[in-house]
Structure formats: C-alpha cells, structure tokens
Amino acid sequence: MSSSQSLICTRLTELLGIDYPIVQGGMVWAAGSRLVAAVSKSGGLGLLGSGSMYPDVLREEIHRVKAATDKPFGVNVSLRRDDSQALLQIVLEEGVPVISCSLGNPNIYVDMMKERGVKTMHVVTNTKHAAKAEQAGVDALIAVGIEAGGHPGPDELALMTLIPQLRDATSLPLVAAGGIVDGRGLAAILALGGDGVQIGTRFIATDESAVHANYKKMLVEAGATDSVLIGRNVELVRVLKNQFTTKFIAAQNAGASADEILMLLREGRPKITLKDGDMQNGQVQAGQGVGMIRDIVPTAELMRRIVGQYWHAKSTMPG
Amino acid sequence: MSSSQSLICTRLTELLGIDYPIVQGGMVWAAGSRLVAAVSKSGGLGLLGSGSMYPDVLREEIHRVKAATDKPFGVNVSLRRDDSQALLQIVLEEGVPVISCSLGNPNIYVDMMKERGVKTMHVVTNTKHAAKAEQAGVDALIAVGIEAGGHPGPDELALMTLIPQLRDATSLPLVAAGGIVDGRGLAAILALGGDGVQIGTRFIATDESAVHANYKKMLVEAGATDSVLIGRNVELVRVLKNQFTTKFIAAQNAGASADEILMLLREGRPKITLKDGDMQNGQVQAGQGVGMIRDIVPTAELMRRIVGQYWHAKSTMPG
Numbered sequence: 298m299s300s301s302q303s304l305i306c307t308r309l310t311e312l313l314g315i316d317y318p319i320v321q322g323g324m325v326w327a328a329g330s331r332l333v334a335a336v337s338k339s340g341g342l343g344l345l346g347s348g349s350m351y352p353d354v355l356r357e358e359i360h361r362v363k364a365a366t367d368k369p370f371g372v373n374v375s376l377r378r379d380d381s382q383a384l385l386q387i388v389l390e391e392g393v394p395v396i397s398c399s400l401g402n403p404n405i406y407v408d409m410m411k412e413r414g415v416k417t418m419h420v421v422t423n424t425k426h427a428a429k430a431e432q433a434g435v436d437a438l439i440a441v442g443i444e445a446g447g448h449p450g451p452d453e454l455a456l457m458t459l460i461p462q463l464r465d466a467t468s469l470p471l472v473a474a475g476g477i478v479d480g481r482g483l484a485a486i487l488a489l490g491g492d493g494v495q496i497g498t499r500f501i502a503t504d505e506s507a508v509h510a511n512y513k514k515m516l517v518e519a520g521a522t523d524s525v526l527i528g529r530n531v532e533l534v535r536v537l538k539n540q541f542t543t544k545f546i547a548a549q550n551a552g553a554s555a556d557e558i559l560m561l562l563r564e565g566r567p568k569i570t571l572k573d574g575d576m577q578n579g580q581v582q583a584g585q586g587v588g589m590i591r592d593i594v595p596t597a598e599l600m601r602r603i604v605g606q607y608w609h610a611k612s613t614m615p616g
Numbered sequence: 617m618s619s620s621q622s623l624i625c626t627r628l629t630e631l632l633g634i635d636y637p638i639v640q641g642g643m644v645w646a647a648g649s650r651l652v653a654a655v656s657k658s659g660g661l662g663l664l665g666s667g668s669m670y671p672d673v674l675r676e677e678i679h680r681v682k683a684a685t686d687k688p689f690g691v692n693v694s695l696r697r698d699d700s701q702a703l704l705q706i707v708l709e710e711g712v713p714v715i716s717c718s719l720g721n722p723n724i725y726v727d728m729m730k731e732r733g734v735k736t737m738h739v740v741t742n743t744k745h746a747a748k749a750e751q752a753g754v755d756a757l758i759a760v761g762i763e764a765g766g767h768p769g770p771d772e773l774a775l776m777t778l779i780p781q782l783r784d785a786t787s788l789p790l791v792a793a794g795g796i797v798d799g800r801g802l803a804a805i806l807a808l809g810g811d812g813v814q815i816g817t818r819f820i821a822t823d824e825s826a827v828h829a830n831y832k833k834m835l836v837e838a839g840a841t842d843s844v845l846i847g848r849n850v851e852l853v854r855v856l857k858n859q860f861t862t863k864f865i866a867a868q869n870a871g872a873s874a875d876e877i878l879m880l881l882r883e884g885r886p887k888i889t890l891k892d893g894d895m896q897n898g899q900v901q902a903g904q905g906v907g908m909i910r911d912i913v914p915t916a917e918l919m920r921r922i923v924g925q926y927w928h929a930k931s932t933m934p935g
Contacts, residue, residue: 305934318934424840443762444774452841455763455774457804458795458904462840465908476777481808485776488803488929521743521781522771552871585777589784610807611933615624615637616926 302604304340305483308470309493312436313395313416314369316340317604318493319483320418320439320472321500323373323397324447324582325349326571329507330361332500335596337368340604344371344397349568352383359391369394371418376401389413403433411436420474422450422459424466437470438463439495444476446498446524446535446584453526453533456486464490478586480606484614496603498584503596509574513593515581521588531558537581541565621923623659624802627789628812631755632714632735633688635659636923637812638802639737639758639791640819642692642716643766643901644668645890648826649680651819654915656687659923663690663716668887671702678710688713690737695720708732722752730755739793741769741778743785756789757782758814763795765817765843765854765903772845772852775805783809797905799925803933815922817903822915828893832912834900840907850877856900860884 304310309318321328321336323344333343345362347355355372362370372393374384377400385406388396396410399420410417411434418437419430427438440463442456443449454462456473463471473486474495483494501508502516519537526535527545536542545561553561562580569579594602623629628637640647640655642663652662664681666674674691681689691712693703696719704725707715715729718739729736730753737756738749746757759782761775762768773781775792782790792805793814802813820827821835838856845854846864855861864880872880881899888898913921 303935307934442774442776444776453845454840455761455776455795455904457761457763457775457801458840458907461798461800462907464800476774479780481780481783482776484807484933485804487933488807489800490929521773521777526772585774588777588781608935610809611935614803614806614930615626616622616930 302601303608305604305607307487307492309437309472312470313342315342317600318472318487319600319603320344320397320493320495322474322495322497323347323371324497324501325567327501327506327508328373330358330365331505331507332503332596333358333370334362334365335503335505336500336600337362337370338366339597339600340368341600342369342371342395344373344395347372347374347384348378349572352380352387355384356387356391359387359393363391371395371397371416373397373399375399376405385409388415397439399439403430403435407433407435418472421463423452423454424462427463427467427469431467431469435469437472437492438467439472439474440491442473442475443526444585445474446587447582448532448534449475449526451533457489460486460489460491476584476586478584478589480603480608481610482586483603483607484610498587499590499599500596501583502590502593503599504593505596508571511574511576512571512581515576516583516587516590517592519583519587519590524583524585524587528558528562531555532562534562534580534582535584537583537587539581540577541579541581621920622927624923624926626806626811628756628791631789632661634661636919637791637806638919638922639663639716639812639814641793641814641816642666642690643816643820644886646820646825646827647692649677649684650824650826651822651915652677652689653681653684654822654824655819655919656681656689657685658916658919659687660919661688661690661714663692663714666691666693666703667697668891671699671706674703675706675710678706678712682710690714690716690735692716692718694718695724704728707734716758718758722749722754726753737791740782742771742773743781746782746786746788750786750788754788756791756811757786758791758793759810761792761794762845763904764793765906766901767851767853768794768845770852776808779805779808779810795903795905797903797908799922799927800929801905802922802926803929817906818909818918819915820902821909821912822918823912824915827890830893830895831890831900834895835902835906835909836911838902838906838909843902843904843906847877847881850874851881853881853899853901854903856902856906858900859896860898860900
C-alpha cells in the first residue's frame with residue numbers, strides 16, 4: 298500500500314523502520330488493534346492506547362496487531378497509572394517494537410526496554426523535561442504543543458515555538474504532537490526541525506478507530522473555534538465545547554476549588570463520550586485542528602492523503 | 617544588500633514589491649523610522665507603529681523613512697483609536713505604499729486606500745473576520761496566532777491550525793504573525809499555505825528599534841517559558857513574567873472585576889517598559905518565541921540570517 302507513494306525519510310523513520318514519519322497517538326478508547334494495525338500497514342507507526350485497557354486486554358490487543366501485520370507498532374503507557382509496571386512487563390514479554398511513555402520519570406523504563414531492543418519515545422512539553430529524557434537515554438521525544446487534544450503541557454507552548462526550541466536543545470529525533478491533521482502540518486514540522494508528527498484527533502475520525510459513532514460525527518461537525526482549554530492550574534485538558542464545558546466553566550468562574558475541579562473532570566470522564574456516545578455530559582477530547590476534519594475515512598486513505606499533501610506542500614514552497 | 621541572497625518569491629512579495637516575505641510588525645514605541653527603513657532597505661516590509669505617535673509625529677516619521685529609502689514601507693493603524701481618521705488621512709496624503717489596520721471594520725478604510733493605490737492588509741484572528749475582510753476588498757490578511765506578543769485574538773488559535781484553516785477559507789495572501797523569530801518559522805508558515813510572516817518581538821532586539829536598552833536586554837535573557845497570557849475574557853495580552861504580572865495574576869485569582877483588570881492593564885501600560893525602561897512595573901509585551909532571541913543585532917544582519925535559515929530549512933526537508 299505504502300509503495301504507491303514516495304517514502305518520506307527522516308531520522309524517525311530510520312529509527313523505527315517505518316515508511317512515513319507519522320505516528321498515530323495512543324488515545325484511550327480510540328486506539329485499539331484495528332486502528333493500530335491499519336496505520337502500521339500503511340507505513341506509519343500505530344500506538345495502542347493502553348490507557349483504557351486492563352493488562353489482559355492490552356496483551357490480547359497486542360496479539361491482534363501481530364496477527365494483522367508484521368510492521369512495527371507500539372504501545373503508549375502512562376507512567377502515572379498504578380499498574381504501569383504490569384503494562385511495561387507485557388510490552389517486554391510480547392516483544393513490542395516501540396513504547397511511548399508519558400507523565401513520569403523515564404529512568405523507570407528506559408534501560409530495561411533498551412536492553413531488550415524496544416525503541417523508547419518519551420512525551421515532553423518543554424526543554425527541561427527534554428533534557429531529562431535525553432539524559433535517561435530515550436531514543437526519541439514526543440513534543441506536545443498547546444494545540445493538542447487531551448492534556449497539553451502546563452507551559453502552553455505552541456508547536457511553532459516548542460519545536461525549534463527543542464531542536465536547539467537536543468539532538469534526539471523529535472515528534473511533534475498537537476493540532477496536526479494533514480500533510481501541510483507534517484511539512485511545517487519538518488521545516489521547523491522536527492523529524493515527524495504524532496497525529497491523534499484526525500485518526501479518531503477513521504473507519505478503524507474504536508470510538509462511538511457519535512464521537513466521530515461530532516469531530517466532523519466541529520468548527521475551527523470549537524475546542525477550549527479547561528482546568529488551568531489544576532489539570533489542563535483540551536476538549537470540545539458542550540454542556541459539560543458550560544457547566545465546568547461556570548463552576549470555575551464561580552471560584553470552584555482545585556478538588557471540585559478535579560471531581561468535575563472525573564465526573565465527565567472521557568469514557569462517557571468515547572465509549573458510550575453521550576456527547577454532552579463528558580469530555581470530548583480533541584485538538585485545535587478539529588475544524589479541518591471534514592470526513593470519516595479509511596485509515597489507509599487518510600495516510601495516502603497526508604503523504605500526498607506533504608509532497609504538494611513541499612513542492613509549492615518558494616525556491 | 618538583499619541582492620547577496622536568492623529572493624523568496626510569494627504572492628505577498630509580488631503584491632508589495634519586496635524581496636522577501638517578511639513584514640516587520642508595527643509595534644508601539646519600537647517601530648520608528650530607523651527600524652522601518654532598515655527592514656525595507658534589507659528587502660522586507662517595515663511598518664511604522666503609529667500606536668505611540670501623535671498624527672504630527674507620524675508624518676515626521678514617514679518623512680524620515682522616505683529620506684532613508686525608496687523601498688516600499690507601511691504604517692500600522694489601530695482603528696480603535698479616536699483619531700484613527702487623522703492617521704488614515706496622513707497615510708493618504710503622504711502616499712505611503714502600504715497600510716495595515718487592526719481592531720475595526722475594514723470597510724472604513726479599504727476603498728479610499730485602494731483608490732489611491734495604497735495596498736491594504738487587515739489583521740484577523742479567525743476565519744469569520746477573514747471572510748469579512750475579504751468581502752471588504754483588502755489586499756492581504758495578517759493572521760495573528762496565540763503565540764503573539766501583545767494582543768492575540770480571543771479565540772486563542774495557534775498558527776499551526778489557524779494558517780491552514782484560513783488558507784482553506786480565503787484566496788487572499790496570508791501573513792502569519794506570532795512567535796516567529798527565524799527562517800525555520802518562515803519555512804513552516806509557507807509550508808502551511810501562508811504567503812509570508814510578520815515578525816514583531818525579534819525586531820525589537822535590533823540596533824535600530826527605538827525601545828529602551830533594558831527592554832532589549834530582557835528579551836535576550838528571557839527563556840522559553842517566560843511569556844504568559846493574562847487578561848482572559850477582558851483584554852488578552854501576552855507579556856513576560858515580572859512584578860507586574862505577579863500582581864496582576866494575584867488580583868485576577870482574587871476575583872478582580874473586569875473594570876479592575878482593565879485598570880491594572882492601564883496602570884502597567886507598555887510605555888513604562890518600552891520607553892522608560894522600568895521592566896518590573898509595566899507590560900513587557902513579547903511573543904512566545906522570545907526564548908530563541910539570543911542577541912541584539914543590526915536589522916540587516918537579522919534579515920540575512922532569516923533568509924539563510926529559510927533556505928537551509930527548506931533544503932533539509934526530506935524529498
């Protein structure tokens with residue numbers, strides 16, 4: 298499938314053994330084995346989102362990806378989770394080629410992964426965390442900008458400034474995440490000095506993503522200014538405006554405490570929208586690029602589009 | 617001077633008759649005739665910042681630019697200002713080649729400018745305002761992202777998502793503003809579908825900018841995460857952290873009213889820092905790219921660097 302278009306080679310594609318520098322974010326509930334296998338088959342890197350999986354489910358999902366493709370894929374693990382050690386163990390036992398981790402100390406996992414040949418990517422949001430991750434020996438960094446759906450970093454740096462600053466601060470391959478939905482975004486990131494992109498929200502609006510149909514529909518219908526950052530100073534999250542955010546913002550403006558804010562975020566947990574399809578009473582996590590999502594497509598078609606848009610964007614730059 | 621490097625031709629350079637698609641923002645107190653003439657002489661477009669000028673001063677400054685160069689230049693006018701009509705009149709009388717306007721209805725000035733051959737650029741922050749400006753007949757749009765110093769739009773869209781969305785919504789030449797300090801940023805914007813960049817903060821840290829030396833020094837010393845957005849829901853402004861922002865944020869967290877917020881912003885007006893050099897008791901407006909500013913340079917040297925970085929960034933993109 299990927300052979301129909303010219304490869305886009307960067308240090309990231311070399312590191313991971315993939316055709317295009319496109320990583321699919323390991324989103325809770327959305328990034329199951331079907332989506333991951335489809336992305337990896339198409340020449341990108343699919344990441345299983347372990348955040349919504351019990352350890353046994355993760356193992357099954359890994360088996361399903363392996364049954365569907367022999368291309369490289371990975372698992373995303375939040376180190377904040379109580380049972381993260383169990384998840385890391387499964388990644389090792391199953392010989393998963395790539396792991397991406399967030400919200401924790403990279404020293405916890407990097408050495409044991411590298412010993413077994415697992416490539417490691419660590420999520421960072423500023424140069425300080427990048428330096429720590431580089432020192433710990435990770436193979437690549439995933440840099441999350443303020444544009445990202447879900448949890449961007451508290452520093453609120455946009456990719457336009459975050460990527461070149463990280464490029465100046467580290468020699469590691471850099472993957473940019475946040476608001477990127479097409480090949481123009483990929484071209485921009487490579488121009489800024491990045492080595493690839495991680496795309497989240499756009500991959501939810503595919504045939505293969507595991508979320509409720511209502512969620513995909515809402516992504517397609519949302520406009521450019523429909524996402525909003527809530528929970529500042531407590532737990533920052535980018536979501537689409539709905540009844541939940543109206544209630545949340547009213548509580549915040551009325552001076553809700555940090556505990557009350559956290560309780561509201563738990564009450565509106567992403568499962569309500571992603572899995573149950575109730576699009577008004579929970580968090581609809583989505584990035585700032587949502588206004589550019591206009592259809593639900595097969596993953597292979599989306600990958601072809603992104604690659605084609607990259608070549609077009611590059612060829613139309615002056616000079 | 618500009619002849620030593622290959623031109624970067626876009627629809628913007630064609631429209632304005634310049635060598636490189638680089639506009640210098642018309643920043644209050646900073647963008648006087650020295651800076652403007654230096655930028656225009658170097659092949660970009662300098663914009664006089666009329667925001668800190670009485671009408672008579674603006675006229676004198678226009679004369680000084682004309683005496684220094686016959687290259688195209690422009691004036692930035694805030695339509696919110698009480699005497700904006702007087703400023704527009706001076707632009708017409710003096711035959712200034714380009715005008716950029718913000719914070720108002722483009723219908724007020726577009727026709728009279730176009731009749732006299734003045735090229736018009738209008739500042740927008742979302743697709744809705746872009747459509748209005750296009751309908752009014754402006755020649756180009758200046759799209760301001762959340763990365764920008766001073767006043768980004770209330771929609772808080774980052775350039776990574778704002779530029780491609782505007783590209784899909786309008787056929788006008790698009791100039792991106794916010795957080796761009798080097799040629800990598802220029803390359804990224806052209807990849808996203810923009811036709812040029814407007815650079816503000818970086819041009820303050822030049823020999824020719826008119827601000828107090830303390831201001832330039834603070835820009836050079838600031839790090840990646842030293843800028844902050846304050847005044848949400850009242851008057852959004854991006855500034856560097858200092859005693860003023862500490863006081864401001866404390867008042868905001870204590871539930872200050874919109875009137876109190878506005879009063880604090882007036883008390884800390886930019887003149888205190890830009891002109892008087894008191895860097896603790898006023899707004900230090902600066903964009904999110906401030907962490908990448910590491911020296912104070914002659915404007916011609918900065919322009920050469922940006923152009924060189926563009927060619928390097930483009931040539932190192934895969935394919």
